[in-house]
Amino acid sequence: MDSSLPRALHDAMSTRLGDGWLTGEGRRLYGGDDSRRWAMPSAVALPRTPDDVVALVRACREHRVPLVARGAGTGTTGAAVPTQGGVVVSFARMDRILELRAADRCVVVEPGVLNGGLQQTLAPYNLFWPPDPSSADLCSVGGNLATNAGGPRAVKYGTARDNVLGLVAVTGAGDLIRCGGAYTKDATGYDLTHLIVGSEGTLALIVEATLKLAPRPHAQAGLRVLYRDAATAAAAVSRIMARPTTPTMLEFMDRSAIALIRRNGSDVPEAGAMLLVEADGDDDTLPYALQALADAAEGEGLIALDVATDGSARDRLWAARRALSPALRTIRPGKINEDVVVPVSRIPDLVAAMEALSLEAGLPVVVFGHAGNGNLHVNIMYDDADAAETARAQAALPRVFAQVLALGGTLSGEHGIGLSKRNFMADAFSAATLDAMHAVKAALDPDGILNPGKVLPPREPL
Amino acid sequence: MDSSLPRALHDAMSTRLGDGWLTGEGRRLYGGDDSRRWAMPSAVALPRTPDDVVALVRACREHRVPLVARGAGTGTTGAAVPTQGGVVVSFARMDRILELRAADRCVVVEPGVLNGGLQQTLAPYNLFWPPDPSSADLCSVGGNLATNAGGPRAVKYGTARDNVLGLVAVTGAGDLIRCGGAYTKDATGYDLTHLIVGSEGTLALIVEATLKLAPRPHAQAGLRVLYRDAATAAAAVSRIMARPTTPTMLEFMDRSAIALIRRNGSDVPEAGAMLLVEADGDDDTLPYALQALADAAEGEGLIALDVATDGSARDRLWAARRALSPALRTIRPGKINEDVVVPVSRIPDLVAAMEALSLEAGLPVVVFGHAGNGNLHVNIMYDDADAAETARAQAALPRVFAQVLALGGTLSGEHGIGLSKRNFMADAFSAATLDAMHAVKAALDPDGILNPGKVLPPREPL
Structure with missing residues (x-):
């Protein structure tokens, strides 16, 4: 057992949780997430009831022991990693x-x-x-x-x-x-x-x-639309989002993403940018929805528009999108993947800036993602066995965020902040806004035991 | 000038805001809202810039003077009424x-x-x-x-x-x-x-x-659907909301609301309950949407279903709904109107409970509103010149809220809490939840100067 774990806390939780209180080697499995970070928790709690959770929080608070909540460990930011030790609370047994x-x-x-x-x-x-x-x-x-x-x-x-x-x-x-x-x-x-x-x-x-x-919609259908460049594709995104027919999905791939899936055997033609658009509805209305989206997709820079109405054609359409993340590793083994957000109208600026960054850093940068929300995944690819490439990749990251913020965007659209982006929070928010967030944190977690060191940057001593 | 206004605050704001700082009789116009409550503010500020607002808040904080924000004064809960005096800040000059x-x-x-x-x-x-x-x-x-x-x-x-x-x-x-x-x-x-x-x-x-x-949708169309009773109408609401075609509006009227608009000349037939359903879309898809909603509206208890596709038929449809609020005053001059919320499936229980309450209290209770959200307006009608009726109406109000909370609903769907419902907050939330809300309040408003006494019930002394 970890000697930093207060004995009274251990005894109380061991009694209450039984085999839902881990202090042996089994803890090891609860220390990491998909950020490739890992830290050993002093103990792992697997509560079964809200009352268990209340007892756990009160005990941790009494002993000032950090308490780190864990879902299934698929997060990408280190938010679930117990970097300051303490207890990891997994909700795996509260799954009803x-x-x-x-x-x-x-x-x-x-x-x-x-x-x-x-x-x-x-x-x-x-x-x-x-x-x-x-x-x-x-x-x-x-x-x-x-x-x-x-x-x-x-x-x-x-x-x-x-x-x-x-x-x-x-x-x-x-x-x-x-x-x-x-x-x-x-x-x-x-x-x-x-x-x-x-x-x-x-x-x-x-x-x-x-x-x-x-x-659940009764039916779905998709469009694959190729454009000359990111600017004309982004203009189409704005046109599509301005219509009453909201697509179910509106995904973007930049030139390098298209090149990548082509190298990996996809039948997508060469193009500067691609949109994958999906509509849902019922059998009567879906054709109209699809037509409305296709009409909006039409415009300057369009190279080709393909409709995928039936199941297998639609599967092929999305297979290219799904193949993208795994294919990235064929470029370089190392990847910094950030889920930044910009206003939809600024997508072309972001893509242009990432192309420039790629040239300057001498590293592939692949941009794709959820264009309808301006939520793009920027992937900086590097060889993690190569110290120079790794350093260049790490140096490029702050420039991605600086660019996103300059375009009126923000750090994360769906992954969260965790540890990965915590130190960029002071760039995204004013000191007064961060102060307000710290005040809210102190209001609900007065002793700072819940997931310390995550989301908010540590405060300067007053 | 109100002698309770600190001189230094007055001088600073008068200098900064010029004719946007009112301490004379003009203040009177900024003391009320549509709850028929009124209180005289010590001063009224009409800032033009965010910096003006920062200066005002800091000055009020320094002197511990309440500061009550005011929009256009159409609120129904007294939230904008300066019941503890202090400064009303109107945003009428920040309207760009x-x-x-x-x-x-x-x-x-x-x-x-x-x-x-x-x-x-x-x-x-x-x-x-x-x-x-x-x-x-x-x-x-x-x-x-x-x-x-x-x-x-x-x-x-x-x-x-x-x-x-x-x-x-x-x-x-x-x-x-x-x-x-x-x-x-x-x-x-x-x-x-x-x-x-x-x-x-x-x-x-x-x-x-x-x-x-x-x-903006290109086109709208509506349905008027009459049912035998509230239970069958509410079942139709659940059916409609379970379909992928979400209506733009889904309004409910109970038996007494229908009787009221009939007495006032509406051509609506007698019925136990009525739904007004609207769909939007474009010219191609709207007929399908309307058909989907009509299909869902069909079912046990349906008496009549009328379609209003063109502009004038649709106007007539909604005229009945719009006429309802003014018509209430023809029953009784006094009205307690609460915008309670219940889960959609509990609408029939609420309507039945309000019918029972009407009988017990010997007062008309009219129920109508936004059924798709379970957000119903309960109107207890009384003669405000009659002390006994007024007392019975006031005694009925807590029973409305008790019923709503027992059905798993909440106090307000769109009007807010203000003063009107503040003292029912302890029925709607546990002490621990209210403590958390108070802690958040203290985090963002450490000296409690912003709209004191509103939303949260005053705390018991510790």
């Missing part, structure tokens, strides 16, 4: 669907429910929960809420924050709070629900969520 | 549209812009801002944000909180903070934007907002 209220279009779940499993449960009711991160089969709803996860469908259906109606959570003070509920309109007191969403376990631990569901 | 970014589907405005004027400015761009309270022509965007205003369109497009991307605000500490921006996806730090929305001027004063816009 508590109440499916189809008539109210919502479901009440525990945080450990997996996104993919939830969707399977909802399918027979012709309902779904919109957030669709690429890790959907593996990631937990609690993690989705903690990071305000998104995915391609967010352009029509919104992110995790837009799809939660209420929460039960335990604050850093050890208090169980309940806000919102099974209703879609609320002007009653402060909106703690949406404040806690996206706070990455630094304000409160979510122990129950009422999720807003959407009716 | 700062930047219309059509390609980014957003607009940057000052808080004093009127909702109706904004919509006129946006119309040529085929864009609109979704919140549509019945006072839209008169109310300000700042007030809409402060109360999280809604309206019938919220069922498809959401409320004010769902339609704001970023804010610049001055906290009660006197700090200018900036969060969010001209983008629709954000996982960067704490979501102060949506926390400040709906906080009724108790956390921060909004000095600039980036509003999310929606494309």
